[in-house]
Amino acid sequence: xxxxxxxxxxxxxxxxxLAGHGKRTVSILKDVVDQVDENIQSDHYGAGKVIDDFQxxxxxxxxxxTAIFFPSGTMAQQIALxxxxxxxxxxxxxxxxxxxxxxxxxxxxxxxxxxxxxxxADKNRxxxxxxxxxxxxxxxxxxxxxxxxxxGGQLPSYETLEQISxxxxxxxxxxxxxxxxxxxxxxxxxxxxxxxASLFDSVYISLYKGIGAIAGAILAGDEKFIKQSxxxxxxxxxxxxxxxxxxxPADYYFxxxxxxxxQYFEEAREVAQxxxxxxAISTLPLNPVSNMFHVYFSQPKERIAxxxxxxxxxxxVGFSSYLTEKTEESCYFEVSLGxxxxxxxxxxxxxxxxxxxxxxxxxxxx
Amino acid sequence: xxxxxxxxxxxxxxxxxLAGHGKRTVSILKDVVDQVDENIQSDHYGAGKVIDDFQxxxxxxxxxxTAIFFPSGTMAQQIALxxxxxxxxxxxxxxxxxxxxxxxxxxxxxxxxxxxxxxxADKNRxxxxxxxxxxxxxxxxxxxxxxxxxxGGQLPSYETLEQISxxxxxxxxxxxxxxxxxxxxxxxxxxxxxxxASLFDSVYISLYKGIGAIAGAILAGDEKFIKQSxxxxxxxxxxxxxxxxxxxPADYYFxxxxxxxxQYFEEAREVAQxxxxxxAISTLPLNPVSNMFHVYFSQPKERIAxxxxxxxxxxxVGFSSYLTEKTEESCYFEVSLGxxxxxxxxxxxxxxxxxxxxxxxxxxxx
Numbered sequence: 001x002x003x004x005x006x007x008x009x010x011x012x013x014x015x016x017x018l019a020g021h022g023k024r025t026v027s028i029l030k031d032v033v034d035q036v037d038e039n040i041q042s043d044h045y046g047a048g049k050v051i052d053d054f055q056x057x058x059x060x061x062x063x064x065x066t067a068i069f070f071p072s073g074t075m076a077q078q079i080a081l082x083x084x085x086x087x088x089x090x091x092x093x094x095x096x097x098x099x100x101x102x103x104x105x106x107x108x109x110x111x112x113x114x115x116x117x118x119x120x121a122d123k124n125r126x127x128x129x130x131x132x133x134x135x136x137x138x139x140x141x142x143x144x145x146x147x148x149x150x151x152g153g154q155l156p157s158y159e160t161l162e163q164i165s166x167x168x169x170x171x172x173x174x175x176x177x178x179x180x181x182x183x184x185x186x187x188x189x190x191x192x193x194x195x196x197a198s199l200f201d202s203v204y205i206s207l208y209k210g211i212g213a214i215a216g217a218i219l220a221g222d223e224k225f226i227k228q229s230x231x232x233x234x235x236x237x238x239x240x241x242x243x244x245x246x247x248x249p250a251d252y253y254f255x256x257x258x259x260x261x262x263q264y265f266e267e268a269r270e271v272a273q274x275x276x277x278x279x280a281i282s283t284l285p286l287n288p289v290s291n292m293f294h295v296y297f298s299q300p301k302e303r304i305a306x307x308x309x310x311x312x313x314x315x316x317v318g319f320s321s322y323l324t325e326k327t328e329e330s331c332y333f334e335v336s337l338g339x340x341x342x343x344x345x346x347x348x349x350x351x352x353x354x355x356x357x358x359x360x361x362x363x364x365x366x
Numbered sequence: 367x368x369x370x371x372x373x374x375x376x377x378x379x380x381x382x383x384l385a386g387h388g389k390r391t392v393s394i395l396k397d398v399v400d401q402v403d404e405n406i407q408s409d410h411y412g413a414g415k416v417i418d419d420f421q422x423x424x425x426x427x428x429x430x431x432t433a434i435f436f437p438s439g440t441m442a443q444q445i446a447l448x449x450x451x452x453x454x455x456x457x458x459x460x461x462x463x464x465x466x467x468x469x470x471x472x473x474x475x476x477x478x479x480x481x482x483x484x485x486x487a488d489k490n491r492x493x494x495x496x497x498x499x500x501x502x503x504x505x506x507x508x509x510x511x512x513x514x515x516x517x518g519g520q521l522p523s524y525e526t527l528e529q530i531s532x533x534x535x536x537x538x539x540x541x542x543x544x545x546x547x548x549x550x551x552x553x554x555x556x557x558x559x560x561x562x563a564s565l566f567d568s569v570y571i572s573l574y575k576g577i578g579a580i581a582g583a584i585l586a587g588d589e590k591f592i593k594q595s596x597x598x599x600x601x602x603x604x605x606x607x608x609x610x611x612x613x614x615p616a617d618y619y620f621x622x623x624x625x626x627x628x629q630y631f632e633e634a635r636e637v638a639q640x641x642x643x644x645x646a647i648s649t650l651p652l653n654p655v656s657n658m659f660h661v662y663f664s665q666p667k668e669r670i671a672x673x674x675x676x677x678x679x680x681x682x683v684g685f686s687s688y689l690t691e692k693t694e695e696s697c698y699f700e701v702s703l704g705x706x707x708x709x710x711x712x713x714x715x716x717x718x719x720x721x722x723x724x725x726x727x728x729x730x731x732x
Binding site: 023024025026027028029030033036037038039040041042044070071072073074075076078105106107108111112113208214215231232234235236237238239240241242243244245246248 | 389390391392393394395396399402403404405406407408410436437438439440441442444471472473474477478479574580581597598600601602603604605606607608609610611612614
């Protein structure tokens, strides 16, 4: 069945790993269940204390009238765009060419909601104010993803966000925030979630990325919007009889990690510097603006895979379990800093990067 | 906020309850998590041992090539009907007027999939062979719900199922089974799940009804069908990064309860007899064919609510937490037998029903 995969196998045997919060095992759930009252009543088709309380908390955090818990961001965002499209009776929205909706959802927005899309900006950079004002087509909604994940987690300036927000309001175009990693960019912008969310008509955040819960998403907006989103949640098959197995962990890990984003951000900058000091590596962005970035190698994937596997075995520090081919002569992987990084002894880290750099240097100059 | 609701309040304070498996609290999840290895790896967007193993087990149980776990039956069934509609290039399906898809899903099938529906049979009875052969319109798929929940859980004869199946195959019409409560009807039909499923092209079963898990559904069929359903699952936003918080309980409670359906069925017949021996009550169906039935009172809802609340307080046996108005002069509630019934001492039961009957008798003949 499975091909041998030395990169993945050696990674899984390292004592320390650079990124993430650790393995996604049942213990993530067990740690939560062990410390909550087992007599807590399940939510019931979107109602009940366990879901109400968390939704109120998230609405407050995001500075919106109300919020609703969804099993997935895919569902939440398609629904947001559908509601804004229906309101304007115009089934067209604009977003980045590498938006999650465009490349990871099997075309759900088009196949289920028949919404056309306008792709803003070149795929290798973030959306700027001029991309928005230069649109030739009328749209019901613009979706901005902060940070733009597929290009390493890049951000427009805060002033650009304000410009786009003001312009959209003037034009009667709704602005939706794909804030899958919104918490992760707060330290860079030096803003609260509510301040950023105030620029948008609707906001989605994920609960299993920086926060590291099991699954689930929050969609927030005004009451009329959220009331409609509940109807669409039912239509999508997302209004489950019980969502508490996701809600309780979301709340637990939100409490545990929402205040740690500045730490992850600083660590990301530190790790990116380590990478950028190596031969044939550059990070995207060069200077991270969140806890994430991409690590690019100007060498073929197969060569780097072999080399990283050796570093894993010799250093005991795991860099990545996979590599993605960019061109025949380059490849990359994604790094998102989490709880694990702080556990790596500094000397161990320095040693692993020295080893990586040595191997890269000899690979390049044979 | 909440109005006073003596029926619900008195029900919640009873020592014994007639129906169900008990309160849907966090303990349902805790009991499972406590006995599984916390090092089990999460599934990952529909892949991984924890989801694969359960899907294989369910495919075998249902005698189908393959099966897929869905967060909800709403999602699974819309998708099944969409696949069959697309295959025939005909966006029209037929089902019972009280199908879950028609009355409980905010029109998802129409709003998301633009599938038209033909309503078969009068809403007060099950679909018979003549309803199917008498259809004036061409459809891509027929959905049969076994048992028909909204009319108390009634069933057509097994011969009728065989006739409809053969006829549909001859006509090139797909047959889909809404088997939300399929396990619950096996004792009546005296057939295996696979035998019944063999009459259908695709089958859905629920994991939180008779089985009593937390949420989730299985959709089973041939490989081509399931392959497409995975794409639609992604589009709907149901392809979560982790579904194990539902899968592990589904597996646990399937093992615990799938063999107990004959017991629940027998108990349902016993309890229905108790009800039918009371004044002004008749069950639908009179003689249950599964673990479920409806209890009809030929008296106004408010009067029965008061009376039931008294019985709850005086007997300590809970009949129902709610009543649904049928007409101004009649009302009903639903009963689904589960683990709780066996805990009620026989004498306690008999006493509760005597009390109920006395109160009903005096209410009717003042």
